[in-house]
Amino acid sequence: MIIEDEELICNELAKLLENNNYEAIILKDFKNALNEILELAPDLILLDINIPFINGEALLQNLRKESNIPVIMVTSINSETDEALSISYGADDYITKPYNPNILLLRIGAVLKRTKTNYNTNTNELTYKKLKFDSQKGIIKRDDMEIELTKNEMIIFSYLLNHQNRIVTRDELMTILWDNSEYVNENALTVNISRLRNKLKEIGYENAIDTRKGMGYILS
Amino acid sequence: MIIEDEELICNELAKLLENNNYEAIILKDFKNALNEILELAPDLILLDINIPFINGEALLQNLRKESNIPVIMVTSINSETDEALSISYGADDYITKPYNPNILLLRIGAVLKRTKTNYNTNTNELTYKKLKFDSQKGIIKRDDMEIELTKNEMIIFSYLLNHQNRIVTRDELMTILWDNSEYVNENALTVNISRLRNKLKEIGYENAIDTRKGMGYILS
DNA sequence: TTTTAATGTTACAAAACTGTAAGATTAAAT
DNA sequence: ATTTAATCTTACAGTTTTGTAACATTAAAA
Numbered sequence: 001m002i003i004e005d006e007e008l009i010c011n012e013l014a015k016l017l018e019n020n021n022y023e024a025i026i027l028k029d030f031k032n033a034l035n036e037i038l039e040l041a042p043d044l045i046l047l048d049i050n051i052p053f054i055n056g057e058a059l060l061q062n063l064r065k066e067s068n069i070p071v072i073m074v075t076s077i078n079s080e081t082d083e084a085l086s087i088s089y090g091a092d093d094y095i096t097k098p099y100n101p102n103i104l105l106l107r108i109g110a111v112l113k114r115t116k117t118n119y120n121t122n123t124n125e126l127t128y129k130k131l132k133f134d135s136q137k138g139i140i141k142r143d144d145m146e147i148e149l150t151k152n153e154m155i156i157f158s159y160l161l162n163h164q165n166r167i168v169t170r171d172e173l174m175t176i177l178w179d180n181s182e183y184v185n186e187n188a189l190t191v192n193i194s195r196l197r198n199k200l201k202e203i204g205y206e207n208a209i210d211t212r213k214g215m216g217y218i219l220s
Numbered sequence: 221m222i223i224e225d226e227e228l229i230c231n232e233l234a235k236l237l238e239n240n241n242y243e244a245i246i247l248k249d250f251k252n253a254l255n256e257i258l259e260l261a262p263d264l265i266l267l268d269i270n271i272p273f274i275n276g277e278a279l280l281q282n283l284r285k286e287s288n289i290p291v292i293m294v295t296s297i298n299s300e301t302d303e304a305l306s307i308s309y310g311a312d313d314y315i316t317k318p319y320n321p322n323i324l325l326l327r328i329g330a331v332l333k334r335t336k337t338n339y340n341t342n343t344n345e346l347t348y349k350k351l352k353f354d355s356q357k358g359i360i361k362r363d364d365m366e367i368e369l370t371k372n373e374m375i376i377f378s379y380l381l382n383h384q385n386r387i388v389t390r391d392e393l394m395t396i397l398w399d400n401s402e403y404v405n406e407n408a409l410t411v412n413i414s415r416l417r418n419k420l421k422e423i424g425y426e427n428a429i430d431t432r433k434g435m436g437y438i439l440s
Numbered sequence: 441t442t443t444t445a446a447t448g449t450t451a452c453a454a455a456a457c458t459g460t461a462a463g464a465t466t467a468a469a470t
Numbered sequence: 471a472t473t474t475a476a477t478c479t480t481a482c483a484g485t486t487t488t489g490t491a492a493c494a495t496t497a498a499a500a
Contacts, residue, residue, distance in 0.1 A: 136378060150457060188459050213467055370487060408489050433497055
């Protein structure tokens with residue numbers, strides 16, 4: 001979504017984006033910007049701070065209360081001052097006019113890469129293989145199947161998910177579950193792992209958690 | 221933390237940073253980079269991709285599995301090609317050599333601003349006033365006080381926190397709590413709100429949740 | 441001021457969660 | 471092949487969580 005008052009630049013930008021396989025929307029009704037953004041839910045916003053009727057910074061601030069849609073700020077101020085810095089509060093990137101088209105594309109690509117998931121404030125979903133994990137509600141969905149995790153199961157699964165690449169030791173898990181792992185039965189962890197595995201099995205993930213005897217567990 | 225092989229540039233950078241009230245560490249042992257980073261836990265990393273012994277991209281990828289410490293990629297490739305784009309996977313920003321010191325400072329400031337919290341994979345903390353909310357464990361801390369929320373309380377509190385600026389309707393809360401709000405007693409929500417309020421009171425937040433009769437609730 | 445609908449509180453029982461213990465299974469080491 | 475330590479499974483009981491119902495309070499409307 002392009003938010004920019006100079007029509008010439010708008011069209012130029014839209015053409016550039018469309019030539020590079022992006023879909024471009026030009027926002028016209030500046031006064032209703034926030035609602036338009038939230039309704040259209042663009043993947044990324046190019047926001048000129050110097051547009052009439054609205055204060056770009058304020059718009060960004062208000063937007064950030066509702067959503068983390070990536071925003072690249074466009075400014076015609078060429079100075080490298082604190083002013084330019086302040087612009088970037090809450091923005092994912094910024095670029096100064098006149099911009100080099102290739103650099104702009106590069107930055108758009110980079111921002112999209114690093115924010116490609118989870119930019120709605122309320123979705124806390126992580127993805128693993130084909131399943132979706134809502135770490136807020138503790139629900140895992142796969143196709144039309146769904147399981148509900150308890151708090152402990154959630155903590156374990158989140159941790160394994162965040163460390164997919166390596167073996168997670170039992171001690172680590174004990175620590176994140178109970179902090180002072182001395183007061184709780186060693187077996188409590190094993191039982192919780194067992195319960196988690198049973199639930200994962202329900203949605204077809206028979207061997208998701210792999211035991212490495214003497215070392216720990218790993219998501220496989 | 222500066223990861224860069226040209227000593228001249230290293231020192232120049234360190235001086236620049238220190239003159240601007242940052243603390244600079246220069247990484248020497250490239251082969252042990254990942255461990256050093258994780259141990260020293262810098263607030264931000266300036267990473268040159270073209271350093272001997274390690275592949276900057278691979279290092280970034282491995283780092284990203286463990287932590288979201290902000291990384292600004294430094295590249296001497298001046299071309300605006302896909303190559304440069306690929307560099308930015310997982311990086312928070314990138315800059316090409318030779319860089320303008322002021323622009324670099326600007327970018328460092330911007331990256332720090334937008335990532336100032338939560339760059340460890342495992343902390344899910346949101347902040348509201350003086351309290352810290354770990355949405356993973358459902359724990360709210362204020363000073364040395366601490367309360368533990370149940371799943372329902374967590375869902376409500378998270379939602380209010382993510383919509384601090386506006387009134388949240390009872391219907392919205394019913395929907396996020398029970399999806400099909402018809403099967404559950406209207407009063408169940410009221411009771412859950414009540415329980416949440418009691419807990420918040422325990423840590424000194426007497427009137428955190430404000431009732432707007434006929435409209436909903438708002439965090440005040 | 442009185443009425444009314446919305447929201448709050450409390451107590452309670454059903455359901456879910458969780459650590460323990462006892463015995464079973466497994467993989468590595470001898 | 472046997473032993474051993476690590477990990478698993480199951481049943482159980484104490485604890486926590488949760489929706490309901492009955493009654494209380496509040497703010498807005500009449």
